[in-house]
Amino acid sequence: MTVGRVVLIRAVNVGGAKLPMARLREIAAELGATEVTTYIASGNLLCTPPGDGAAFDRALEQAVLDEFGFFREAIGREPAELAAALAAYPFGDAPHGHIYFLTGEPDAAAAEAFCARDFGNGERLQVVGSDLHLDYPGGAGATKLTPAKIAKGLGVTGTGRNLRTVAKLIELAR
Structure with missing residues (x-):
């Protein structure tokens, strides 16, 4: 299917x-x-x-x-968009990698400023199009980077999935 x-x-x-x-x-x-x-x-x-x-x-x-x-x-x-987002993940094979799928593309200056912020646990962030790529070195449960902070910082909301889930959704879609 x-x-x-x-x-x-x-x-x-x-x-x-x-x-x-x-x-x-x-x-x-x-x-x-x-x-x-x-x-x-x-x-x-x-x-x-x-x-x-x-x-x-x-x-x-x-x-x-x-x-x-x-x-x-x-x-x-679309499944191809998920695959492209996963392929574009910039932090290698991060064990706590996530992609936060956004409701729209954030303003470039806002995205740059947001991704440069220090959230306290070594998080790495990068916006690629309408996706926020995240690496939580200490695990997603330890971060202070909340959905509310993401929405305020980027001006758009979204929802995150870990890389394993994204890969599984691509597999199931194909």
Whole structure:
């Protein structure tokens, strides 16, 4: 099975924002998507949406808000875009590497200033297009680099996945 889109939903099944993956699959199908599947319970949806992928992402956000009462960004990428992001990862085979998929491309000056900041645990950051590449040498659990700081510093929100998850999503999409 090949799918046309991987949709990453920010911050579900943490902090009280419960979104059952079985229901997410049903919602996607109700919105007209085919080849619908999910990977682990953290908001990773793989599907072939009808028509425009960005419109599907917005419809998915609205459907989750309508049914569950919380808004979460749905950040869609084509499998080739995920593969390009993984290939562009600038920090080698970092054991705690992540890619933070952004809702848009941040301002270049803001991205440069943000990536030059010291967050206290040796984090390395680099923005490539609409993706923030991260290396957490002490592990993601030890960082003070929060989603709120990323959103404020870059002017766009997003959601992160570790490199293993990104690689698995690419494999599943193909």
